[in-house]
Amino acid sequence: MEDGDGNAPRLPIPGMRNILITSALPYVNNVPHLGNIIGCVLSADVFARFCRLLGYNVIYICGTDEYGTATETKALEENCTPKEICDKYHAIHKEVYDWFEISFDKFGRTSTPEQTEVSQAIFKKLFENNFLSENTMQQLYCDTCQKFLADRLVEGSCPHEACNYDSARGDQCEKCGKLLNPTELKDPRCKVCRTTPRIRDTDHLFIELPLLEDKLEEYINETSVAGSWSQNAIQTTKAWLKEGLKQRCITRDLKWGVPVPHEKYNEKVFYVWFDAPIGYVSITSCYTSEWEKWWKNPENVELYQFMGKDNVPFHTVMFPSTQLGTGENWTMMKTISVTEYLNYEAGKFSKSKGVGVFGNDVKDTNIPVEVWRYYLLTNRPEVSDTLFTWDDLQAKLTGELLNNLGNFVNRVLSFIAKPEPAGYGSVIPDAPGAESHHLTKVLAEKVGNFVNQYIEAMEKVKLKQGLKIAMSISSEGNAYLQGNQFWKLYKEDKPSCDIVLRTAAGLVHLLAQLLEPFMPSFSREVFKQLNLPPHFSLSAEKVSLASKPWEILPPGHKIGTPQPLFKELKDEEVQQYREKFAGSQADRRARDAEAANMAEQLKKTKLSDAKKQKASKGAGKSQPQPAADREITMARLDIRVGKILKAEKHPNADALYVEEIDVGGEIRTVVSGLVKYIPLEEMQNRMVCVLCNLKPAKMRDIMSQAMVLAATSSDGSKVELVEPPKSSKIGERVRFPGFEGEPDDVLNPKKKIWETLVVDLHTDENLVACYKDLPFTTDAGVCKVSSISNGTIR
Structure with a gap:
């Protein structure tokens, strides 16, 4: 959806909640990958759809960020003009977001006359208010290319000793995230010709951030609390303030950008960090000529901004400073929602290196959009980095969408659709009593409480928690059907069966409403099967009906034709996708070219005789039969008491520890994502519970041979290790009463044994680690956590 589907642009309405939503403008020089999509546009889309459900007056603004060095560099690579690059990739971005059903009110671009007009107007205000200064700076100049090199045309080694990444860009190190100046790089080189540039003087304009620091700090201190900024945004911003703000250059020696309206600097353009956030404003001005009613109306408009963590300082320090410096009455950000990184299999998504699954790849998988949206949102990296794996996608599709949600909806509607006397002839029954x-x-x-919790979580932009709560209603619905045994009631107590089926049908309707922000295509299909128009709302009246679900659908309403909502993703398909998307995009293109060449060669070869010969050779061979699968129970897990002998930071990942753990007669190397939750000193010499028969996996170049079990609080803010009693014996196997037998040597990832069992691991009210209601048990007693009750364990 875009541009209000042809209607007049929405403007703020007095007396209503007017919400302006932006997601970080994706850079136009490449195709967005799944990490970009969940970090920005998809998260903002979910919140925008939720706000519309509640009847708020909302616009969602985004677009491609098109100026700057990266565009010029890409144009050089593809032997075309920067404008041609922007036109090409803007269309690709829009196509990807349309497929993902991102509901922009305006998806624009920054290479417009409106961007020039708004950026230059803001510049002139800053200049008039004496917040700009002139300065001579040293910049790298390439004698071979005969030009000053903008920061992204330079790369070298990161100057920070703890990092030393050898491919840091001139503006920012991709590994440690620190912002840089090109002259700080060690061993710099020109990205165009690969020669070593030299330093020359050049004059530039700077914004005097130190002069704005007091106003900025007052804004941050007030708004970060009132707007419930995400913790990672607060930490990043405070780190910037603690270091002290410095003047920051706002001009560059480039041609592709907004021209600087100053006689001395008219050969230069604005630095992209300065004018890119202004893109939100200029794109809004392309949406409506009355854009100031949104952007200069802080009394009536709330601004919510969504982005990945590397964009935080530009939105909490740079852009607010620019707004404050103009002296105008700007609508300033109220709430910022920031994600960490979504990593891919054993590595990191990377646009520059072409690693991961990209937006244009997703359409070719035949996996429906609602599955992609659901998986990305359940895996949204809200408080720490998360990991995309094909096995996990398959497990969540099977366990959560197919067996929970899809199963509930289909059971209810299929039974109602059965002709009498086996069902209700597609008619919702009355349910007196x-x-x-x-x-x-x-x-x-329960459902009434869940809906209130859902709204509270979503209002606070806790999207993953909101989705989990909605899915809990589906789980309760399945348990309700099972507990009532409606198939028996139909024959033995028809009035009670009428109550159960009308209530369950109401839950189906409610689930479609609650899940519309997350999976709009799913909700439309459910409403189609309910024979209802696709109008979704969570008005106060509809919320009140959540505690009376039997009243949601009227008796006598005739439903449509039930159909399965999700389909299984087979093991062989998962393996195909894993192989297809292995390596970088360049690797894939090489494989595709090699496969095409091989196919061409095979066409020229007579294969029939070879095939017959192969068939005759293999005719007498018998294939080994697979052993019968054991029942999936806790007995198959090898959980042992371990002791951390040493823990240290991962050399290649800020969020990971590497531990050496004694698990009884052997030392295992384990990689754990606990840096943000448990101080390094508290990781030393700890007794822990260790899952020892997971298949070893490489995590940022280090092979992890087991997994430390930890509990996470319901809001995701706390993580604690599951600890056996201090007197328990190292290497002792943790038991679960009633489940006996030897564990698997190595859990087969394709069988989803761990994924099936982990959903029932939790801590109880007494802080005891449990599988369902069975405690983690050792000879010395039960295993516990320090303070997290009713948390999840994995």
């Missing part, structure tokens, strides 16, 4: 039906009353109270 529902309010006094015991199991229905219990369910209704």
